[in-house]
Amino acid sequence: MDGRAMSLAAAMPWETWPELQLVWPWWLLALPLPLLALWLLPAVRSHAAALRFPHAARLSEVAKLGGRGRPGRGPGLLLWLAWALLCVAAARPQQLGEPVQPPQAGRDLMLALDLSGSMQEPDMSLGGRPVDRLTAAKAVLADFLDRRAGDRVGLLVFGRRAYALAPLTLDRESVRQQLQDSVVGLAGQETAIGDAIGLAVKRLRERSDGAGAPQDRVLILLTDGVNTAGLLDPRKAAELARDSDVRVHTVAFGGDGVMSVFGFKLPMPGGGDEIDEATLRAISEATGGRFFRARDTEQLAGIYDEIDRLEPVERPGPTLRPRIERYAWPLAAALVLAVLSLLLAGWRRQ
CATH class of the missing domain: 3.40.50.410 (von Willebrand factor, type A domain)
Known part of the structure; x- marks a missing residue:
């Protein structure tokens, strides 16, 4: 990088990047709620009669072959990401716009x-x-x-x-x-x-x-x-x-x-x-x-x-920086991930 490029880079402070802030950041505390639910709530145990299968050994081999793809991990990860994005959207992210001076x-x-x-x-x-x-x-x-x-x-x-x-x-x-x-x-x-x-x-x-x-x-x-x-x-x-x-x-x-x-x-x-x-x-x-x-x-x-x-x-009024709502982005991403998770789960079951 020559001297001119270095001077240009030095003239661009970090404030020129988009400034994001969360209006309700306490919504991020809801991120571990699914984990707490899995940990605190006991698993449902079935009291129905068990089915005896005569070829249990062959069934376990089929399960091992199918385990290479690790079913459920893909959809589960997408659902976790969707939940995290929902929490971010609920925190209401905003971006400060360019300074304006309204009349x-x-x-x-x-x-x-x-x-x-x-x-x-x-x-x-x-x-x-x-x-x-x-x-x-x-x-x-x-x-x-x-x-x-x-x-x-x-x-x-x-x-x-x-x-x-x-x-x-x-x-x-x-x-x-x-x-x-x-x-x-x-x-x-x-x-x-x-x-x-x-x-x-x-x-x-x-x-x-x-x-x-x-x-x-x-x-x-x-x-x-x-x-x-x-x-x-x-x-x-x-x-x-x-x-x-x-x-x-x-x-x-x-x-x-x-x-x-x-x-x-x-x-x-x-x-x-x-x-x-x-x-x-x-x-x-x-x-x-x-x-x-x-x-x-x-x-x-x-x-x-x-x-x-x-x-x-007219005369110039005070300089203002408008607040631009950005919660729609994580909300839309969470919806897309949830739909993909459902589609992927259905494809794996087939």
């Missing part, structure tokens, strides 16, 4: 979507055709949901009041279905931003109390207007979110009061909608989140891409 979800993510009357303004473009704001927001949010595998996601909508449509869940398909079924005016025509934040904080806090406090709780709020309804002031709601360790990202969504028709910019009836950017920015800053402004669908998609980077889905 660990670290966020409860609540989406809050404005369904006030202004969300039906057709000043957005999607796939080259004009659409209303809600349709554009649904398309972007659906794509955002596809990238949140592993997080618990919930959905609430708000207008005059705030309503939770989907609780925090790992079933993103149900959240997507509730999102697609949302329509303008479902929660009223006005805008209750403060109530939406308060309801989101309540749901995030309840989920944490029932399942252990998560590492991060996040609210993403999308609106195109000003707080005009509700009982809770948005800035007070931001303080409540901050005290509950909920980070709020706010997205102001809406055009500048123009609509694109065949490449021409035409003013919308009534002009653009007013958006309280100052309040939305203050909410995000108070809770450690970010404020975003989107005037079209492309900007909105870019904002959710940025949020996706700010709030990564």
